[in-house]
């Protein structure tokens with residue numbers, strides 16, 4: 001059982017984000033971490049390999065500045081190795097360009113199963129998983145709540161608007177994992193130490209056989225034309241509850257004539 | 260004006276066209292001379308409603324049995340575009356299936372997708388999408404360049420659905436080519452989680468609970484309050500992840516977008532990802548014991564207090580009416 005997990009490394013969401021007015025991309029100057037959304041995929045992959053009785057979990061990440069901190073976190077959780085695609089040409093790459101890069105990197109690993117998150121925390125286009133699948137000619141199941149390997153196929157509970165569907169799909173396949181469906185393990189001290197010497201293969205766009213004009217701003221077919229402050233919502237009245245807070249709400253609702 | 264033609268991905272559930280589809284049709288009518296839909300299913304089931312909302316034609320695949328809709332619909336559209344030419348713009352709702360079809364179609368056509376769009380700006384042939392970022396505090400406008408097909412994913416509640424009074428749309432076949440490997444995922448069973456009261460996306464009042472409730476059992480206070488206000492109960496992701504309530508209750512970026520008259524947030528901090536799902540509410544009431552909680556910065560009425568004290572009294576007062 002060989003699983004590849006796509007993991008995105010993003011600026012720490014705890015620090016306020018901002019767009020670089022010159023490049024119009026998200027500033028990546030602060031602390032870069034493993035996207036929490038992807039920690040569920042890593043955990044899911046580790047569990048699947050364990051219950052399959054063996055195999056490896058490999059990581060694939062694309063990051064313009066050669067960042068590895070988020071990869072090291074996932075390696076410390078138990079992944080075996082990683083491919084990092086890093087190239088200055090990648091700045092401004094859109095979802096389809098990202099999918100092209102990831103698909104080419106994943107193909108080098110010939111996995112049985114590819115896991116992603118349903119959406120990243122900073123980009124949240126939510127289209128990368130099905131784009132990867134289409135580019136690789138694979139079936140895909142998005143929004144997985146649970147995954148079970150059954151011989152040469154995968155059974156997935158796929159989140160729907162009103163509940164879930166049971167979906168079955170032959171391997172290899174791409175599956176996107178919904179946040180919060182497993183409890184990502186904390187890396188142990190031993191894991192953190194081991195992660196330092198695990199192999200991270202660094203590749204450029206050219207190494208993957210892609211040309212620079214398929215990625216970056218050039219490959220995108222879109223440009224940001226305006227960045228503007230949204231109309232702000234004003235704060236209203238804030239009252240300390242001294243036992244009568246509920247009555248404030250009742251009056252408010254009465255004034256709106258909803259009760 | 261305007262664009263010549265726009266295609267809209269039509270979706271239906273329980274025999275009813277989804278609100279997101281009707282919202283997109285309202286905008287599509289405004290920006291294009293001709294609006295068509297494409298649909299994964301029997302076109303006759305939706306032709307009347309889609310026509311009433313301004314679609315002249317619906318291209319329908321017919322019953323897809325138990326296939327996931329992403330691969331067949333994307334392949335059928337790509338083949339149709341190859342044969343008959345592309346429309347000026349293709350709109351999808353930000354839904355489970357909408358993203359699947361849009362992603363696959365984009366990869367097939369080498370076409371860019373602009374996602375999370377809440378408004379469209381059309382100038383001649385030029386199309387740009389407005390996307391809120393950083394919890395909706397900043398709007399980024401992105402324009403398509405180049406000649407590829409333009410694909411946009413629209414967030415729910417971005418436009419107001421309104422019938423246009425048209426006659427039923429013409430139904431045309433949308434042929435699904437041989438899919439091979441990509442089409443092999445199939446649904447073997449479907450499960451519907453029970454919900455009571457009005458639908459979250461459509462309710463005039465929404466009462467949501469968050470981690471501040473303390474424990475799963477206390478969510479009952481949210482349900483009681485919702486019932487008394489004829490409201491739909493909702494939730495933050497924190498308590499969905501904790502398993503207190505099903506995912507279908509989640510409000511926010513990865514959950515539902517709601518735009519009720521009144522939104523009551525109980526023990527919710529107001530993380531940016533929660534706020535993008537509810538800041539379109541006309542009035543916001545928040546109960547939170549931390550007066551620094553971000554939710555108070557957008558609440559019309561903020562009660563700094565303990566949910567376990569404020570909510571029972573509120574419930575009692577409303578019961579007595």
Ligand SMILES: Cc1cc2nc3c(=O)[nH]c(=O)nc-3n(C[C@H](O)[C@H](O)[C@H](O)COP(=O)(O)OP(=O)(O)OC[C@H]3O[C@@H](n4cnc5c(N)ncnc54)[C@H](O)[C@@H]3O)c2cc1C
Pocket residue numbers: 036037119120121468469470471472473494495496497498509510511512513514515525526527528529530531532533536546547548549552564565566567
């Ligand atoms: C990619 C991504 C997508 C996300 N999507 C969503 C989404 O769709 N929806 C969503 O909601 N979140 C989403 N989140 C999570 C979001 O960032 C927050 O973690 C979440 O909204 C917090 O939920 P909460 O407000 O219930 O919990 P907390 O942030 O823990 O807040 C609990 C609040 O309760 C208050 N409190 C505690 N005790 C009491 C009491 N006794 N009485 C009154 N108040 C009390 C506290 O002061 C605090 O403000 C997403 C996160 C990521 C990274």
Ligand SMILES: Nc1ncnc2c1ncn2[C@@H]1O[C@H](COP(=O)(O)O)[C@@H](O)[C@H]1O
Pocket residue numbers: 006007008009037038060061062063095098102115116117118119120121123124125126127128129
């Ligand atoms: N640069 C990247 N490196 C690795 N994985 C990525 C990258 N971008 C997107 N992904 C994967 O695709 C998922 C969906 O991303 P998105 O479509 O941007 O919301 C992410 O959660 C990741 O699992």
